[in-house]
Amino acid sequence: KAGVTQTPRYLIKTRGQQVTLSCSPISGHRSVSWYQQTPGQGLQFLFEYFSETQRNKGNFPGRFSGRQFSNSRSEMNVSTLELGDSALYLCASSLARQNTEAFFGQGTRLTVV
Amino acid sequence: QKEVEQNSGPLSVPEGAIASLNCTYSDRGSQSFFWYRQYSGKSPELIMFIYSNGDKEDGRFTAQLNKASQYVSLLIRDSQPSDSATYLCAVGVYDKIIFGKGTRLHILP
Numbered sequence: 001k002a003g004v005t006q007t008p009r010y011l012i013k014t015r016g017q018q019v020t021l022s023c024s025p026i027s028g029h030r031s032v033s034w035y036q037q038t039p040g041q042g043l044q045f046l047f048e049y050f051s052e053t054q055r056n057k058g059n060f061p062g063r064f065s066g067r068q069f070s071n072s073r074s075e076m077n078v079s080t081l082e083l084g085d086s087a088l089y090l091c092a093s094s095l096a097r098q099n100t101e102a103f104f105g106q107g108t109r110l111t112v113v
Numbered sequence: 114q115k116e117v118e119q120n121s122g123p124l125s126v127p128e129g130a131i132a133s134l135n136c137t138y139s140d141r142g143s144q145s146f147f148w149y150r151q152y153s154g155k156s157p158e159l160i161m162f163i164y165s166n167g168d169k170e171d172g173r174f175t176a177q178l179n180k181a182s183q184y185v186s187l188l189i190r191d192s193q194p195s196d197s198a199t200y201l202c203a204v205g206v207y208d209k210i211i212f213g214k215g216t217r218l219h220i221l222p
Contacts, residue, residue: 099206
């Protein structure tokens with residue numbers, strides 16, 4: 001059974017640009033959650049999508065947005081990139097809602113220069 | 114404010130000994146409890162989950178949950194150098210999951 005797939009694995013962008021990250025959950029999983037991880041802050045919750053609807057949102061500015069498609073694949077977009085957005089972005093999929101067993105993808109390492 | 118607290122460590126344990134990792138949570142409505150292992154530069158990997166009071170064992174790992182005292186712990190028996198990692202405690206509260214900042218575990222050969 002395939003795991004959670006995130007693409008791309010690595011990305012280098014310039015300040016002011018925008019970026020789109022993709023996450024394909026485990027087959028049959030309907031919940032996709034996104035996290036930002038930096039060395040000092042640990043895992044910071046961005047948002048959760050379930051059945052194509054955003055169900056929960058963390059404390060991030062509106063530059064961070066996402067969506068989920070009918071096949072449960074999800075994308076996350078960050079506009080007007082800042083240096084501080086450099087981080088590991090992780091996606092986790094769950095069969096049901098976020099508070100059930102969640103499985104992480106390999107992550108996308110974003111570097112903003 | 115719902116919180117999950119862990120000692121950041123590092124926790125140093127000799128090879129072959131028992132490593133004990135602890136986590137406390139603030140919301141009495143918490144329903145599900147998870148332990149993740151994260152190696153440096155890698156993504157978190159789910160290693161244990163527990164929903165009911167008591168102990169749950171899986172190989173060398175035992176998760177312990179005490180809802181009255183609001184803590185959950187992870188015991189690793191016969192610790193191996195490959196167990197050296199950061200261990201994240203996560204707590205499911207209603208429809209959300211909250212992660213602790215993790216405990217760094219270092220197994221001494």
